[in-house]
Amino acid sequence: KYIVELEQVTKEYDLGATKVRALGGIDLTFEKGEFSVVMGPSGSGKSTLLNIVSGLDRATSGKVRVVDVDTSASDDGALSRLRLEKIGFVFQAYNLIPVLTAVENVEYVMLLQGRPPAERWKRAKEMLEAVGLGGLHDRFPRELSGGQQQRVAIARAIAAEPVLVLADEPTANLDSKTAASLMDLMETLNREKGITFIFSTHDPSIVARARRKLTLHDGLLLETEVAGKVDTDA
Ligand code: ADP
Ligand code: ADP
Numbered sequence: 479k480y481i482v483e484l485e486q487v488t489k490e491y492d493l494g495a496t497k498v499r500a501l502g503g504i505d506l507t508f509e510k511g512e513f514s515v516v517m518g519p520s521g522s523g524k525s526t527l528l529n530i531v532s533g534l535d536r537a538t539s540g541k542v543r544v545v546d547v548d549t550s551a552s553d554d555g556a557l558s559r560l561r562l563e564k565i566g567f568v569f570q571a572y573n574l575i576p577v578l579t580a581v582e583n584v585e586y587v588m589l590l591q592g593r594p595p596a597e598r599w600k601r602a603k604e605m606l607e608a609v610g611l612g613g614l615h616d617r618f619p620r621e622l623s624g625g626q627q628q629r630v631a632i633a634r635a636i637a638a639e640p641v642l643v644l645a646d647e648p649t650a651n652l653d654s655k656t657a658a659s660l661m662d663l664m665e666t667l668n669r670e671k672g673i674t675f676i677f678s679t680h681d682p683s684i685v686a687r688a689r690r691k692l693t694l695h696d697g698l699l700l701e702t703e704v705a706g707k708v709d710t711d712a
Contacts, residue, residue: 482508487540500526502697518694524678533557566635568645574619581615605633
């Protein structure tokens with residue numbers, strides 16, 4: 479029933495002389511089909527939390543289960559496979575591959591999955607249309623604005639129809655109209671395909687559309703609000 483389960487998860491960054499405690503013991507679950515947001519001031523641990531859920535980073539202690547895989551006990555190969563098959567992610571640094579065009583970047587995850595070329599191509603083009611980049615398939619990342627690159631990253635994350643999408647401030651560089659249309663797209667995928675979405679954001683327009691709102695403060699979970707039950711102003 480849970481797609482993500484965190485049990486007493488801590489994360490410390492070792493800076494030689496000092497340690498930074500980025501997460502201080504998080505107990506948290508996400509159900510399949512959630513459309514949830516993690517809020518909190520800069521430095522509160524949002525990126526760290528999403529990195530650990532995505533398997534891009536490891537907890538210092540505690541247990542992490544993601545899509546039925548105990549990622550805290552998995553090796554790097556198992557984490558890569560889990561990401562490739564089940565998870566889409568959109569992070570602040572878009573991580574587009576500079577030598578590939580927009581459409582090739584979107585195809586890339588499907589290529590790694592071994593999908594046939596015609597299917598990859600068709601789907602990558604559809605996803606670029608969906609994020610409003612229909613005419614820009616053949617541009618390289620450096621030929622696109624920050625917001626356009628972010629949209630390519632979003633298209634790449636959702637193209638392979640993952641069961642879980644993690645997005646760290648996905649609309650940070652977008653104008654409000656583009657941000658709203660991307661949220662529409664993600665809501666549709668959530669509703670129609672049951673894809674679970676977890677966002678981190680400061681953007682009130684994303685917060686307003688989330689069905690569950692979590693707040694981190696200094697690496698601790700402050701509160702959980704479910705739409706309609708609690709004041710949304712954390
Ligand atoms: P947020 O996403 O909410 O801004 P982060 O998860 O990026 O928060 O950071 C949480 C804390 O961990 C901050 O104090 C930050 O400085 C620290 N931190 C994050 N990444 C690293 C890192 N790679 N090395 C050292 N400290 C880090
Ligand atoms: P790595 O082993 O460094 O993850 P990959 O070859 O698997 O490298 O992926 C290369 C790039 O493709 C990554 O930097 C990442 O940005 C992107 N990528 C891979 N898998 C996904 C995914 N599931 N969702 C979004 N982007 C992905």
